[in-house]
Amino acid sequence: MDPFQQSSLLMTRRHFFGLNAAGLGTAALAFLLGKDLLAEETSPQQPPIKPAEGGLPELPHFAPKAKRVIWLFQSGGPSQMELFDYKPRLAELRGSDLPDSIRKGQRLTGMTASQDRFPVVSSIYKFAQHGHCGAWVSELMPYTAKVVDELSLIKSMHTEAINHDPAITFFQTGAQIAGRPSIGAWLAYGLGSENKDLPAFVVMITQGGGDQPLYDRLWGSGFLPSKYQGVKFRSVGDPVLFLSNPPGFDSALRRQYLDALGQLDHIKLQEFGDPEIATRIAQYEMAFRMQSSVPELTDLSKEPEHVFKLYGEDAKKPGTFAANCLLARRLAERGVRFIQLFHRGWDQHGKLPRDIAKQAKATDQASAALIQDLKARGMLEDTLVVWGGEFGRTVYCQGRLTEDDYGRDHHPRCFTMWLAGGGIKPGIVHGATDDYSYNITKDPVHVHDLQATVLHCLGIDHTRLTFKYQGRHFRLTDVSGNVVSKVLA
Amino acid sequence: MFFGVGLVKTVEDFGFQGERPVHPELLDWLATEFMQKGWDVKGIVKTMVMSATYRQSSKVTPELLERDPENRFLARGPRFRLPAEVLRDQALAVAGLLVERIGGPSVKPYQPPGLWEEVSFGDTYQPDEGESLYRRSLYTYWKRTVAPPSMITFDATDRETCTVRLTRTNTPLQALNLMNDITYVEAARVLGQRMMKEGGPTPEERIVYVFRVATGRPPRPQEGKLLLDTLHRFLDKYRSDPSGALQFVREGQSPRDETLDPSELASYTSLASLILNLDETITKE
Numbered sequence: 001m002d003p004f005q006q007s008s009l010l011m012t013r014r015h016f017f018g019l020n021a022a023g024l025g026t027a028a029l030a031f032l033l034g035k036d037l038l039a040e041e042t043s044p045q046q047p048p049i050k051p052a053e054g055g056l057p058e059l060p061h062f063a064p065k066a067k068r069v070i071w072l073f074q075s076g077g078p079s080q081m082e083l084f085d086y087k088p089r090l091a092e093l094r095g096s097d098l099p100d101s102i103r104k105g106q107r108l109t110g111m112t113a114s115q116d117r118f119p120v121v122s123s124i125y126k127f128a129q130h131g132h133c134g135a136w137v138s139e140l141m142p143y144t145a146k147v148v149d150e151l152s153l154i155k156s157m158h159t160e161a162i163n164h165d166p167a168i169t170f171f172q173t174g175a176q177i178a179g180r181p182s183i184g185a186w187l188a189y190g191l192g193s194e195n196k197d198l199p200a201f202v203v204m205i206t207q208g209g210g211d212q213p214l215y216d217r218l219w220g221s222g223f224l225p226s227k228y229q230g231v232k233f234r235s236v237g238d239p240v241l242f243l244s245n246p247p248g249f250d251s252a253l254r255r256q257y258l259d260a261l262g263q264l265d266h267i268k269l270q271e272f273g274d275p276e277i278a279t280r281i282a283q284y285e286m287a288f289r290m291q292s293s294v295p296e297l298t299d300l301s302k303e304p305e306h307v308f309k310l311y312g313e314d315a316k317k318p319g320t321f322a323a324n325c326l327l328a329r330r331l332a333e334r335g336v337r338f339i340q341l342f343h344r345g346w347d348q349h350g351k352l353p354r355d356i357a358k359q360a361k362a363t364d365q366a367s368a369a370l371i372q373d374l375k376a377r378g379m380l381e382d383t384l385v386v387w388g389g390e391f392g393r394t395v396y397c398q399g400r401l402t403e404d405d406y407g408r409d410h411h412p413r414c415f416t417m418w419l420a421g422g423g424i425k426p427g428i429v430h431g432a433t434d435d436y437s438y439n440i441t442k443d444p445v446h447v448h449d450l451q452a453t454v455l456h457c458l459g460i461d462h463t464r465l466t467f468k469y470q471g472r473h474f475r476l477t478d479v480s481g482n483v484v485s486k487v488l489a
Numbered sequence: 490m491f492f493g494v495g496l497v498k499t500v501e502d503f504g505f506q507g508e509r510p511v512h513p514e515l516l517d518w519l520a521t522e523f524m525q526k527g528w529d530v531k532g533i534v535k536t537m538v539m540s541a542t543y544r545q546s547s548k549v550t551p552e553l554l555e556r557d558p559e560n561r562f563l564a565r566g567p568r569f570r571l572p573a574e575v576l577r578d579q580a581l582a583v584a585g586l587l588v589e590r591i592g593g594p595s596v597k598p599y600q601p602p603g604l605w606e607e608v609s610f611g612d613t614y615q616p617d618e619g620e621s622l623y624r625r626s627l628y629t630y631w632k633r634t635v636a637p638p639s640m641i642t643f644d645a646t647d648r649e650t651c652t653v654r655l656t657r658t659n660t661p662l663q664a665l666n667l668m669n670d671i672t673y674v675e676a677a678r679v680l681g682q683r684m685m686k687e688g689g690p691t692p693e694e695r696i697v698y699v700f701r702v703a704t705g706r707p708p709r710p711q712e713g714k715l716l717l718d719t720l721h722r723f724l725d726k727y728r729s730d731p732s733g734a735l736q737f738v739r740e741g742q743s744p745r746d747e748t749l750d751p752s753e754l755a756s757y758t759s760l761a762s763l764i765l766n767l768d769e770t771i772t773k774e
Contacts (some may be wrong), residue, residue, distance in 0.1 A: 263715055268767075
């Protein structure tokens with residue numbers, strides 16, 4: 001027999017189960033629908049790449065609660081003990097050594113592993129209970145405290161990575177090692193865009209530096225086609241790269257130019273019949289529309305004064321976290337699927353009391369304002385807002401512990417995040433940690449669990465959003481992840 | 490590189506999870522041919538590009554498109570947008586800016602300011618001057634955490650991991666890049682200068698010249714007329730806006746020929762940019 005025929009008849013165990021997992025259960029249904037499911041399953045081809053507004057035909061898998069996500073990424077690792085994870089017993093334990101029964105032989109980072117002592121340090125900032133839910137929030141977050149009844153506070157987040165680069169890559173792509181698509185790219189690929197004049201995935205970064213760098217791959221498309229990568233909206237120069245016409249070349253001229261270009265491309269299309277040419281003509285037209293729609297979108301001057309009062313005066317300064325929060329709301333209004341803000345500077349190895357206060361001040365009001373603003377516009381019900389960093393910080397002091405100063409190292413075993421809006425149960429605290437905020441005592445939530453939950457809110461079964469690459473069906477949550485149903489509305 | 494997609498599409502995976510070849514006998518034949526000719530790479534490449542299959546027209550009928558949208562059966566010639574590096578190199582080459590010298594350290598061509606600063610520890614990107622701006626894209630300095638944007642926009646790999654199969658997308662950001670990036674604006678201006686100096690005395694001849702340089706064929710009458718009308722529109726505009734014209738033709742570091750009238754040069758630059766943005770120019774067919 002011809003070897004190729006032979007190979008096509010070969011069916012391995014893996015093949016058989018691969019077919020059956022998706023196949024047998026739905027075979028009857030497929031038969032009823034007259035759909036050749038088996039043929040589809042055995043086809044080795046990727047689904048064809050769709051136009052910009054695209055998305056996969058089988059998505060969403062079920063009715064979504066949220067249509068879009070705004071993710072306020074707090075890069076550097078905010079200390080849970082100074083912000084949300086209230087630990088009153090730490091005050092009396094202050095200065096005592098971290099017990100081995102708590103540390104359990106955990107391997108620490110190179111930054112503190114060689115310390116002689118690991119003295120426990122309590123938060124210098126006070127906590128109080130807020131809202132009907134009675135959640136404890138630190139005095140550093142007075143505005144967030146006012147919206148706790150809208151939030152699902154998850155105190156039991158944990159991750160696998162202990163350093164920034166792998167930890168943030170893990171959050172963004174589901175793997176610590178570079179090369180996988182980011183969550184926004186997955187969503188752009190799976191769900192497409194609600195607005196054909198804007199990208200499905202937009203990234204904004206607070207300007208003014210920070211203690212840790214960010215990387216293109218955090219919003220990259222990995223092995224997915226590059227059009228799904230995050231588009232950075234910048235606060236200096238063009239908001240989108242190469243958006244402006246060159247100096248001395250005006251918009252009227254661009255219109256004439258595009259008319260001629262379109263006609264010439266159209267002649268080519270008629271002759272050659274390649275649909276890519278039609279797509280290209282459409283993309284040039286979209287580029288032209290973006291030249292007016294993006295500046296209109298990023299121009300905050302027409303926002304009324306009460307909005308700036310809500311988000312804070314900072315919102316008038318381009319490139320601040322507050323301005324980006326306001327822009328995020330404007331992007332959400334226009335149907336951008338996944339909006340991600342990055343705010344750096346949470347990496348307080350030393351001088352934590354001073355620096356964390358600055359960080360909180362730069363982010364607290366605008367984060368809370370975004371929740372209130374979305375709610376007032378009736379958009380909170382279908383917009384999922386996520387707040388958090390890549391890991392937490394240690395209960396023990398890094399460096400010298402003094403009366404009013406201390407530092408904290410990276411801590412992957414527990415940290416706090418919050419979710420709000422579309423699909424999320426408001427006003428709850430999920431999970432708990434021990435008296436040292438070192439280990440989780442209740443309802444642990446792994447990074448893959450959180451990713452699965454975010455996808456669930458968008459109507460996606462995280463195990464079924466896959467892309468075949470190098471012979472494997474990859475997914476954001478790799479081979480794990482459970483939807484955290486307790487935080488769902 | 491030649492057909493846009495291999496006989497086995499999943500070039501990153503020739504194992505059981507990969508695709509089986511569309512033309513197994515052809516693949517077999519090519520493999521044995523390659524062996525028998527002493528593993529002569531140049532020879533096998535020549536065999537492929539001189540084949541009747543490769544030399545077919547890229548035209549496609551709706552029926553064929555429906556039966557074989559991705560041209561896996563090779564009933565027509567390949568047709569796909571040039572890869573990122575080739576696109577830039579081509580624009581520099583047709584303008585006559587390309588520096589073909591081989592070897593040497595990486596270079597820093599134009600890049601919008603602030604890209605490194607906004608994500609890094611404070612590294613700043615200082616573009617080079619002179620010939621380093623016009624070397625092949627192969628020599629472009631690559632910071633993986635902030636890759637050169639025009640490369641990434643046109644689907645170059647991010648170099649985070651080994652990539653053997655590139656994806657090919659068609660986006661508005663690519664249109665903005667080709668129209669407004671100083672690299673392409675400058676290439677258009679230098680190409681505009683070439684049109685005026687080397688393309689002959691009349692606008693008609695200059696249009697034929699630039700069309701041939703960019704696409705390898707003269708324009709058809711319909712295309713030539715369209716381009717001529719457009720050139721006249723540009724001329725009308727820039728003759729009434731000499732200061733705008735001067736601004737436009739000042740883009741880029743390469744010297745401008747100051748003996749040329751700025752309004753005329755701006756118009757030819759605009760037309761050259763249009764030619765560099767034609768689907769046919771940026772597509773291999």
